[in-house]
Amino acid sequence: xxxxxxxxxxxxxxxxxxxxxxxxxxxxxxxxxxxxxxxxxxxxxxxxxxxxxxxxxxxxxxxxxxxxxxxxxxxxxxxxxxxxxxxxxxxxxxxxxxxxxxxxxxxxxxxxxxxxxxxxxxxxxxxxxxxxxxxxxxxxxxxxxxxxxxxxxxxxxxxxxxxxxxxxxxxxxxxxxxxxxxxxxxxxxxxxxxxxxxxxxxxxxxxxxxxxxxxxxxxxxxxxxxxxxxxxxxxxxxxxxxxxxxxxxxxxxxxxxxxxxxxxxxxxxxxxxxxxxxxxxxxxxxxxxxxxxxxxxxxxxxxxxxxxxxxxxxxxxxxxxxxxxxxxxxxxxxxxxxxxxxxxxxxxxxxxxxxxxxxxxxx
Amino acid sequence: xxxxxxxxxxxxxxxxxxxxxxxxxxxxxxxxxxxxxxxxxxxxxxxxxxxxxxxxxxxxxxxxxxxxxxxxxxxxxxxxxxxxxxxxxxxxxxxxxxxxxxxxxxxxxxxxxxxxxxxxxxxxxxxxxxxxxxxxxxxxxxxxxxxxxxxxxxxxxxxxxxxxxxxxxxxxxxxxxxxxxxxxxxxxxxxxxxxxxxxxxxxxxxxxxxxxxxxxxxxxxxxxxxxxxxxxxxxxxxxxxxxxxxxxxxxxxxxxxxxxxxxxxxxxxxxxxxxxxxxxxxxxxxxxxxxxxxxxxxxxxxxxxxxxxxxxxxxxxxxxxxxxxxxxxxxxxxxxxxxxxxxxxxxxxxxxxxxxxxxx
Numbered sequence: 001x002x003x004x005x006x007x008x009x010x011x012x013x014x015x016x017x018x019x020x021x022x023x024x025x026x027x028x029x030x031x032x033x034x035x036x037x038x039x040x041x042x043x044x045x046x047x048x049x050x051x052x053x054x055x056x057x058x059x060x061x062x063x064x065x066x067x068x069x070x071x072x073x074x075x076x077x078x079x080x081x082x083x084x085x086x087x088x089x090x091x092x093x094x095x096x097x098x099x100x101x102x103x104x105x106x107x108x109x110x111x112x113x114x115x116x117x118x119x120x121x122x123x124x125x126x127x128x129x130x131x132x133x134x135x136x137x138x139x140x141x142x143x144x145x146x147x148x149x150x151x152x153x154x155x156x157x158x159x160x161x162x163x164x165x166x167x168x169x170x171x172x173x174x175x176x177x178x179x180x181x182x183x184x185x186x187x188x189x190x191x192x193x194x195x196x197x198x199x200x201x202x203x204x205x206x207x208x209x210x211x212x213x214x215x216x217x218x219x220x221x222x223x224x225x226x227x228x229x230x231x232x233x234x235x236x237x238x239x240x241x242x243x244x245x246x247x248x249x250x251x252x253x254x255x256x257x258x259x260x261x262x263x264x265x266x267x268x269x270x271x272x273x274x275x276x277x278x279x280x281x282x283x284x285x286x287x288x289x290x291x292x293x294x295x296x297x298x299x300x301x302x303x304x305x306x307x308x309x310x311x312x313x314x315x316x317x318x319x320x321x322x323x324x325x326x327x328x329x330x331x332x333x334x335x336x337x338x339x340x341x342x343x344x345x346x347x348x349x350x351x352x353x354x355x356x357x358x359x360x361x362x363x
Numbered sequence: 364x365x366x367x368x369x370x371x372x373x374x375x376x377x378x379x380x381x382x383x384x385x386x387x388x389x390x391x392x393x394x395x396x397x398x399x400x401x402x403x404x405x406x407x408x409x410x411x412x413x414x415x416x417x418x419x420x421x422x423x424x425x426x427x428x429x430x431x432x433x434x435x436x437x438x439x440x441x442x443x444x445x446x447x448x449x450x451x452x453x454x455x456x457x458x459x460x461x462x463x464x465x466x467x468x469x470x471x472x473x474x475x476x477x478x479x480x481x482x483x484x485x486x487x488x489x490x491x492x493x494x495x496x497x498x499x500x501x502x503x504x505x506x507x508x509x510x511x512x513x514x515x516x517x518x519x520x521x522x523x524x525x526x527x528x529x530x531x532x533x534x535x536x537x538x539x540x541x542x543x544x545x546x547x548x549x550x551x552x553x554x555x556x557x558x559x560x561x562x563x564x565x566x567x568x569x570x571x572x573x574x575x576x577x578x579x580x581x582x583x584x585x586x587x588x589x590x591x592x593x594x595x596x597x598x599x600x601x602x603x604x605x606x607x608x609x610x611x612x613x614x615x616x617x618x619x620x621x622x623x624x625x626x627x628x629x630x631x632x633x634x635x636x637x638x639x640x641x642x643x644x645x646x647x648x649x650x651x652x653x654x655x656x657x658x659x660x661x662x663x664x665x666x667x668x669x670x671x672x673x674x675x676x677x678x679x680x681x682x683x684x685x686x687x688x689x690x691x692x693x694x695x696x697x698x699x700x701x702x703x704x705x706x707x708x709x710x711x712x713x714x715x716x717x718x719x720x721x722x723x
Contacts, residue, residue, distance in 0.1 A: 011525065011526070011527065014522050014525045014526050015526050015527055015528070017522060018519070018522045018523060018526045018528075018532050019532075021519060021522075021532075021536070022531075022532050022535045022536065025535055025536050025538075025539070025599065026535055027566065028550045028551060028553075028554050028566075028599065029538070029539070029542075029550060031550070031553055031554065031566060032549065032550045032553060035553065043564065044564065045562070045564070046562065046564065047563060047564045047565075047566065047569050048553075048564070048566075049566070049569070154405060157405055157406060157409050158405075158409070160409065160413075161408075161409035161412050161413060164413045164416070164417070165412070165413055165415075165416025165417055166416075168416065168417045168420070169416055169417070169420050172417075172420050172421060172424075173420065173450045173451050173454065174451060176424055176447045176448070176450070176451070177447060177448040177450075177451035177452075179447060180444045180447035180448045181448065184443070184444040184447070185444075186441070186444035186445065189444070192448065192452060194714060195455075195460065196451070196452075196455060197713065197714060198710050198713075198714065199455055199459050199460070200656075200710075200713060201652075201656045201706045201709050201710045201713060202459060202463060202703060202706070202710075203656075203659065203660045203679075203699065203702045203703060203706060204459075204660070205660065205662075205679055205682050205698075205699045205702060206459075206462065206463045206466050206699040206700065206702065206703050207458060207459050207462035207463060207466070208462075208686075208699075209462070209465075209466060209469070209686060209692070209695065209696065209699075210461065210462035210465040210466060211458050211462050214457070219399065223395070223398065223399055224398060224412045224416070225395050225398070225416075228416055229454065229458065230458065232454060233454045233455060233457070233458030233459055234458070234459070236451060236454060236455055236459075237455070237459075240451060264428065264432055265428070265443055265447070266424065266425065266428035266429070266432075269447075290540075290541055293543070294542070294543030294544065294545075294546075295543075296543070296544060296545050296662075296663045296666070296667075297662050297663065297679075297683075301687075308405070313543050313544075313545040313546075316545050316546065316549065317545050317548075317666070317667055327553070330549050331549065331553070333549075334545070334546040334549035334550065335546075337543060337545070337546050338541070338542050338543070338546050341541040341542065341543070342538070342541050342542070344541070345537075345538065345540070345541035346534070
């Protein structure tokens, strides 16, 4: 691609504008990352950007006014006079700033600019979130017992247990279907394919309630199987469409000769099609995995309040709702939930990007 | 195929098929019940469940394909495609197509689904103030969100194409795609955080104060503008998607056409509107429809940021509320159907697109 760069004179403007946009895009995430390492008290008192070196007024000296100075009259400090209001808001005196430190005690603080960076960063937030926060409970007899809240680790494993099959199952099902739609001829092929594609745009809200009713009567609610099936069905139209685009582009003679040799369609599919489709499978796999991993609505409805199966997004949403001020827990929990998708994203970016473009770019 | 094999197959094949069917039903049923009642270590359960989920589906295809191959070839050839598409069709039929029809049916009934009310719910949701707000907000999301995502995506794709650090820039813009809405909600709650006074821990208010303004409660008090601050989150997350696809399409514009235009003295802006835009128009349509569909269904952002309060309700959150809090099944279903009707034109365009690409 580098060889195709268009040479233009005003390249530095392009670089600058793009740089500014990228900077803006990064800031929110950086803020979260920095905050997640700050002690709870710090987060609530100062902005996260204060951990970076910045100039701030620091107390250098204190002037105590004598008792006979009338505070309602202009006050003389260091040879100049200032009004009470000026001293309340802070007033510049040369390089320094004068501000009331304690009006009742008649103390004026002399401040000067200096570089400061709050460097109190800690891993405690992560510890608390991962293993559960420790609460100290006082018993009726005055004895203290320590109890642990639930941590994120259980939810992490739950999410993984849901996400892996909910990625593999629809991809397998969709690939078989895509192979049949692309290379086998059978009555009803066209109609069924059109129905599947039409399902691409159906909002899943339409399906939630009837499915919930079925799941409840079958005992599938809150079970792994239930949520796998739900995610598989909701992801199926897109995955089928995508796999169809890929599989239908494979050269025809490739498996025609295999078929002549007496290989069954199942053998052709698992020995030829699957290995050939690895790039496509990988890219759509990442996509589906991210979708399931990040899902909130489907879990909210099909898992409900069953703590054993709860996923991370639900845990964090609970934290947001019930403890909106526990920023130290929220920020680190949010960051933990981002680790897996971000790692996958950066490791497999090439596939991911290629996968997104599958079929949609031509023309 | 010799005659002996043919005469043997008919009855036996059907028998084999039935055995395979029953076998699969029993095995998977038993495994399911084992997992439902198991009290094993969660890690062990998780691992076993993953193996079952993945291997189980493959085994399903394997056993049924094998059973079908026991039929005479003419027959097996006819059945096999249905074995291959069967699971997909069954799953979609059960979990998407039928539910959509059942929801449509429910939308003609009252709150507890026992009295037929005809179009009553449809009339009601357009006159109910809360629901009308939800519809209005959804329109805002679709128009502003989609427009901004597409415009920004296009702009960044063009800029990145001409910059010296294309890969890094694209990674940065694309990264929020990997973040869940819930986590993004936390991120942005932190940006929009408001407290009275001059010391702010929310970035936006800190900037406003540094510029000499008054701090604002962006997502709560600033109605109806708070909707735009929520939409901003969507833009932050989805622009990367549009950008990646546009970027690929722009690289497909033949270099010689661009060169010819430059030789003729066309400026960059003219080239952009006269050559690049027409060339990538198909992609433009695809991306736009994808994002429209996506924004129509928007739920998580609003749920996490405001819970739908402060006039930020959208159809999906209102749907959730009607169903799970007010237990008004009539309204809930009607809202879902209104969403479906809203995406109907998009279905049409998508199908036309596929036909054009030579799918059918």
